[in-house]
Amino acid sequence: MTFSLAIVGRPNVGKSTLFNRLVGRKLALVDDRPGVTRDRREGDGRLGDLTFRLVDTAGLEEADAASLEGRMRGQTEAAIGAADAILFMIDARAGLTPTDHAFAALVRRAGKPTLVIANKSEGRSAEAGAIEAYALGLGTPIPVSAEHGEGLSNLYDALCAALPEQTRRRTAAEEEAHADVDAARPIKxxxxxxxxxxxxxxINRLLGEDRLLTGPEAGITRDSISVELEWRGRRFEFYDTAGLRKRARIDDKIEKLSAADGLRAMKFAEVVIVLMDSERPFEDQDLRIADLVIREGRAIVLGYNKADLVTDPRVLTKLREEADHWLPQVKGVPIVHLSGLTGRGLDKLLESVVEAHRIWNIRIATNPLNRFLQEATDAHPxxxxxxxxVKIRYMTQAKARPPSFVLFCSRADAIPESYLRYLTHGLRDNFGLPGVPIRFTLREKDNPYDRSKDG
Structure with missing residues (x-):
């Protein structure tokens, strides 16, 4: 069953960029200047197996009805009235503005299912703006990057939840197959x-063919090469990257470009395998690479390569202790003993990738989170x-990929890092979150009796 969506919001938040992304063509003009879009523009959009009629609208502005801006607003209101659901877009980097609040009220009066799209969410600096969008009262914001195509799987889930009748065929097929959305697309x-x-x-051993150049010389790989693989019904898209040395040792322009390309591949990946040489594990550069992956918020798996060369069994048993010591921020990270040359441990590696991807995508309901928080603060205030x-009032999960939580408290600046680590360990133990980065954002609730903020 087809349905229609209207993309609305104030000027220059990225509506036309999202429109182009969903219709698969650059139909709408895009520019940094606000107000480029004036008329409603329609196109046939597609997201996964969902097809719909998509309407791009002019930026909402307060203006006299007879003026050009007023007539543009009239076109936008007409699109809202004709749509089955509304995609209300904000700029996560800029945060909420009074204009966003004013037009959120207009959208709310329309009585249509509304999804809040927090666009430009590709960097950590945008997290606060995305969380701030809860204040619109239109539901959970969906962080996306229309420019880079990130977050569209979350938009898919939200559309299915907001329009169950129109999307019933797709969700029924999912239930029959006992698979989620991620099972239909490759894990990157x-x-x-x-x-x-x-x-x-x-990667050659995983593919069963010599797809990539190999040899004893270091630095053969320059470009980040993408290859696809299917294993036990799951699809993967693997990116082979150039070896990363310490930045101070890189003086060749080609190597600099290769390193930048490898880091770019990491940013677009969902799971990153950090491959270590069994004869020299946990060197400084291994830890730097792992730290980059963790700070980028990706799921991580440690590959202990060339394990067939290790004859001392005590080395293998010591790895778990070393991993938790050197990488406490992802305690419990999976370590796979493998050999790319002989094929040892490859099934275990792919199992670990699938499991890390599942944990990275996990969502926890607010009620069990707050039961955990109550028990944790009672045991250790x-x-x-x-x-x-310091009072911690409640918590909620703001997003997945990686699991990110918001703590609402009385004095955000007074909660020490050690207490956040305590809560992090508790979340790992109580909800089964080993080996993935866990992020916290602290928010203070306004005091209704504090008149110092009054104008």
């Missing part, structure tokens, strides 16, 4: 490591600061 996996760690050899107790 980047393989990173130092030069000559065996990345290309590993936040420390008092200057004789005043």
């Amino acid at each position: 996996v980047a393989v990173l490591g130092r030069p000559n760690a065996g990345k290309s050899t590993l 936040p420390p008092a600061v200057s004789g005043r107790r």
Whole structure:
């Protein structure tokens, strides 16, 4: 069953960019200047197996009805009235503006299912703006990057939830197949490591053919090469990358470009395999690469390559202790003993990738989160600061990929990092979140009796 969607919002938040992304063609003009779009523009959009009529609208502005801006607004209101659902877009980097609040009220009065799209969410600096969008009262914001095509799987899920009748065929097919949206598309996996760690050899062994150049020389791989693989009904898209050395040691322009390309592949991946040489594991550069992956918020798997060369069994048993010591921010990260040359451990590696991807996408309901929070704060209350107790009122999960949580508290600046680590360990243990980055955002609730903020 087809349906229609109207993209609305204030000027220059990226409506036309999203329109072009969903229709698959550059039909709408896009420019940094606000107000480029004036008329309603329609096109046939597609997202996964959903097809719909999509309407791009002019930026909403307060203006006299007879003026050009007023007539543009009239076109937008007509599109809202004709649509089955509304995509209300904000700029996550800029945060909410009074204009966003004013037009959120207009959209709310329309009584249509509304999805809040927090666009330009590709960087960590945009997280606060996306979280701030809860204040619109239009539901959970969906972080996306229309420019880079990120977050569209979350938009797919939200459309299915908002329009169950129109999307029933697709969701019924999912239930019959006992598969989620991610099962239908490949898991994007980047393989990173130092030069000559065996990345290309590993991917060749997974493919069963010599698809990538390999050899004893370090630095053979320059471009990030993408190859597809199917294993036990799951599809993967693997990215082979150039070896990453310390930045101070890189003086060749080609190597600099190769390193930048490898880091770009990491940013677009969902799971990253950090491949270590079994004869020299957990060197400084291995830890730097792992830290980059963690800070980027990707799921991570440690590959202990060339394990067939290790004869001392004590080395293998010590790895778990070393991983948790050197990478406490992803405690419990999976470690796979493997050999790209002989094929040892490859099934275990792919199992670990699938499991890490599942945990990275996990969502936890607010009620069990707050039961956990109550038990955790009862057992170990936040420390008092200057004789005043810090109160943590409640928490919610703002997004997945990686799991990110918002803590609403009385004094956000007074909660020490050690207490956040305590809560992080508790979340891992209670909800089964080993080996993925966990992020917290602290928010203070406004005091209704504080008149110092009054104008």
